[in-house]
Amino acid sequence: MTEEKDTRIIELETGYTFKTKLLLTIIIIGVLFTIFTIILNLKFKVKNVEVTGNIWYTDDEIKNTLQTSFIDNYTVFFKLHYMIRKAPEMPFVDKLSIKVTGTETISIRVYEKNIVGCVYEMGDYLYFDKDGYVISNKAEQANNVPRIEGLDYTSLVIGKKLETSNDKIFNVILSLTQNIDKQKLQVDAIVFDQNFEITIQCTDGNVVYLGKNNRYDEVIQALPNILKAAEEKKTLYWIDMSGFSRDNTTILAKFLNSDGIDPSHSIDPDGEKDDEPETKTE
Numbered sequence: 377m378t379e380e381k382d383t384r385i386i387e388l389e390t391g392y393t394f395k396t397k398l399l400l401t402i403i404i405i406g407v408l409f410t411i412f413t414i415i416l417n418l419k420f421k422v423k424n425v426e427v428t429g430n431i432w433y434t435d436d437e438i439k440n441t442l443q444t445s446f447i448d449n450y451t452v453f454f455k456l457h458y459m460i461r462k463a464p465e466m467p468f469v470d471k472l473s474i475k476v477t478g479t480e481t482i483s484i485r486v487y488e489k490n491i492v493g494c495v496y497e498m499g500d501y502l503y504f505d506k507d508g509y510v511i512s513n514k515a516e517q518a519n520n521v522p523r524i525e526g527l528d529y530t531s532l533v534i535g536k537k538l539e540t541s542n543d544k545i546f547n548v549i550l551s552l553t554q555n556i557d558k559q560k561l562q563v564d565a566i567v568f569d570q571n572f573e574i575t576i577q578c579t580d581g582n583v584v585y586l587g588k589n590n591r592y593d594e595v596i597q598a599l600p601n602i603l604k605a606a607e608e609k610k611t612l613y614w615i616d617m618s619g620f621s622r623d624n625t626t627i628l629a630k631f632l633n634s635d636g637i638d639p640s641h642s643i644d645p646d647g648e649k650d651d652e653p654e655t656k657t658e
Contacts, residue, residue, distance in 0.1 A: 501515070574586040582615060583613070
């Protein structure tokens, strides 16, 4: 009797199971992610942030405002972030120019708003721009912004314009502050009286009466030398420059007492001059 041969075909499973494929996929993704992370940290980690143009904010304040998430610590993602999204608004900033200047370096150029003055109200200093719009408030007066006194405003709201009886006064304030800044003068306050005559209170304690003129550039230009002469004499003066011009360089100055003086009440520019030091500028 002949034995029958087993003709069944036995299939051998040569492919991977689903679980094996999933495990391999996870391992490959993990390896790729690890390599990607290493490359990011070695080549694209933010190590230098260059901030320029900022006065109101410190470098760290600018950095912290822009680097808001983990991915912002890498230049490639930082650039992408601010290509599709605007930079956060900051009260004293007009705009920001953000550039990635290297694989590890970010350059931030800050363009700040033109703040010309502040008013003190209810324990805060409220800062306004050249057009009179109130930008923000701070508990302290900034060194580079004069306090404006004598404004008869009827409304004082952040984000809105100061409402005054004389809207042109902001042009005068802008002109004054620009000239003061140009001459690098340290001024605490610019005071307007009811006739819009101007007095400047300097940080060093001297008081300068400008009066009311169409232009103040010549007066402000001469002021540094006058204040320097007063500093050399180690005394404080109330200085009348209301009649100053290139043709009239003689000014009158009165000693300030310990309580200060109010030129609109206590000083008579046309009074006796015997006790008044006379100063001449070249």
